[in-house]
Amino acid sequence: MLGYYAATAIGSLRRSKALAILMVLVIGLGIGASMTMITIFHVLSGDPLPGRxxxxxxxxxxxxxxxxxxxxxxxxxxxxxxxxxxxxxxxxxxxxxxxxxxxxxxxxxxxxxxxxxxxxxxxxxxxxxxxxxxxxxxxxxxxxxxxxxxxxxxxxxxxxxxxxxxxxxxxxxxxxxxxxxxxxxxxxxxxxxxxxxxxxxxxxxxxxxxxxxxxxxxxxxxxxxxxxxxxxxxxxxxxxxxxxxxxxxxxxxxxxxxxxxxxxxxxxxxxxxxxxxxxxxxxxxxxxxxxxxxxxxEHAIPDDLRLQLSLSLGFLVVCMLNVVGLLLATFLRRSNEISVRRALGARRWDIFLQLGVESCVIGFAGGVLGLLIACLGLWSVRQRPDGYAQLAQMDLSMLFATFLLALVASVIAGLLPAWRACRIPPALQLKTQ
Incomplete structure (x- = not known):
């Protein structure tokens, strides 16, 4: 069933290419900026002598x-x-x-x-x-x-x-x-x-x-x-x-x-x-x-890095609020399609799950873009003269964290639009057909 929903999500995104590209871009920018600073903070706040x-x-x-x-x-x-x-x-x-x-x-x-x-x-x-x-x-x-x-x-x-x-x-x-x-x-x-x-x-x-x-x-x-x-x-x-x-x-x-x-x-x-x-x-x-x-x-991590981390997470929140609006517009434009599915026997949970999978597909694509942006951001940090600059390297845990953050953020952003879309009474839409 999840495979079917994923295929349906990809088809829906193809029909709304402009909105899909915009959502992936917004998620990618938010994830890229935040993961750049999270990675730097992760490296600098690690244990210098593990086990000792x-x-x-x-x-x-x-x-x-x-x-x-x-x-x-x-x-x-x-x-x-x-x-x-x-x-x-x-x-x-x-x-x-x-x-x-x-x-x-x-x-x-x-x-x-x-x-x-x-x-x-x-x-x-x-x-x-x-x-x-x-x-x-x-x-x-x-x-x-x-x-x-x-x-x-x-x-x-x-x-x-x-x-x-x-x-x-x-x-x-x-x-x-x-x-x-x-x-x-x-x-x-x-x-x-x-x-x-x-x-x-x-x-x-x-x-x-x-x-x-x-x-x-x-x-x-x-x-x-x-x-x-x-x-x-x-x-x-x-x-x-x-x-x-x-x-x-x-x-x-x-x-x-x-x-x-x-x-x-x-x-x-x-x-x-x-x-x-x-x-x-x-x-x-x-x-x-x-x-x-x-x-x-002793505040070994520079205060300016803490500030930059807070700003990058704030930027991610702003990006996801924009994604909420874009997803809401995308899902509400498909009210007729959703009403037909409801009339044919689909439960609200089925609609909610379908739209949630669609949010995950968008989040995964945004995660790929965010990873590329984060790698570019870390490369730019390594060009700085700061002593910690050469430590700005993405390890395997941060690689997985990038995709996890993108998926979690997109799912959370899609909760309200999906809930709103599956609550539309199908009878009201079918009367207009």
Whole structure:
């Protein structure tokens, strides 16, 4: 029966080609615009470390002095001072923990004639690699002893390794970063979680992978260039080791809810201990955010994308309201045909089902057009300079979602016109024949 209704629907649409084309175009535009933004939002709001994020936490303490005016944000930015980060590392209250900061250094190629170039990377402590399960193509990270010894070792990203050494092994080779030679002990195998949750959220959250990893204390000793927000207060100096300047990110791995609760209690006791030494005068209220909660708290997805998503969904609603009017006009023009079918014994449900199938056919055609428009929209996004632009790719789930949205929207749009058409008394129409 559904096959018969589908064939009838196609025949009816052929008799009203102009209206059919207009409805498909309207649905296609609405679906294309909305699916472009839904796909981008879907990609950017995904879990950067599936299966691992539930064990990762970002602790937040507030070392700032008491607020002096209302313009100051009541919420800390989540960054740590050097003394606080080192104290938490030495306490070892988590299963794993790491302090980190972004950096950019000039790389001096070993080949003659090649000019130095800048690369961005990360200054981290040893647990970074195991905690985030960073995959290695060769070698490994460094040991905790190398952190304390300020070892001149480096882990390269796969792109930088290939640029410097081609297909040859980089392990054991020397790389000159800024004015210091570092020994390569590992090469990361295409690791680039999106968003880069471990970075400062207000910085480079989406985009290119880090191309080198250096021991944090080594970078500090060599005074290597630092990327990110560096915030100081009072007259405690602006040195990176000052307890009046926040700039480091800190992450912990806690393998159970009980350990997370215990760590939160430890942060509270640490806060009170620092108050006894004249620091951290604000009320002790430490926070411990899970990875996904941290991204939501820090608004990792740009606000303009949320606005564009709302506008695209609003545009889809407007398009479907227009389709309601077009379907109503199409169905009411066929009142005579519907009345004859009713007179021959067709039930209202049969008419309603026939017109519903016709709406689905229009929706499917609109979905095909919407998919093409969405692919074109995603291609245009990839031409933008934004860090997230290259992530604008439609996966299989979004492909199915495009057609599902088109069918659901067209069926909903067809409910009122179909109900109105099947309620027409056949006797009134037959009298006019």
């Amino acid at each position: 994020s539930g064990q990762l936490y970002a602790p937040v303490i507030d070392p700032r002095p008491l607020a002096r005016d209302r313009s100051e944000s009541p919420e800390p930015d989540g960054n740590f001072t050097w003394p606080d980060a080192m104290n938490l590392l030495r306490a070892k209250r988590a299963d794993r923990q790491a302090a980190m900061a972004g950096g950019a250094v000039p790389v001096r190629p070993t080949q003659r004639g090649e000019l130095p170039f800048y690369e961005t990377g990360r200054y981290v402590t040893t647990d970074f690699f195991a905690m985030f399960q960073v995959p290695f193509a060769a070698g490994s990270g460094w040991r905790s002893e190398d952190d304390e010894a300020r070892a001149r070792v480096v882990v390269l990203g796969s792109e930088l390794s290939h640029r410097l050494f081609g297909n040859a092994s980089a392990i054991g080779r020397s790389v000159r970063l800024k004015n210091t030679d570092f020994r390569v002990i590992g090469v990361v195998d295409h690791w680039n979680p999106q968003p880069q949750f471990y970075a400062q959220i207000n910085g480079r959250v989406f985009g290119k992978a880090d191309q080198f990893f250096l021991p944090l204390q080594t970078a500090q000793e060599l005074n290597l260039d630092f990327n990110g927000r560096f915030s100081c207060w009072d007259s405690g100096g602006d040195a990176r080791t000052s307890d009046h300047c926040v700039w480091l990110q800190f992450w912990t791995q806690l393998d159970s809810a009980a350990k997370a609760s215990a760590y939160r209690d430890y942060l509270r006791s640490y806060w009170r201990e620092q108050q006894a030494h004249g620091r951290m005068p604000r009320p002790a209220n430490p926070q411990l955010y899970g990875l996904m909660d941290w991204l939501a708290h």
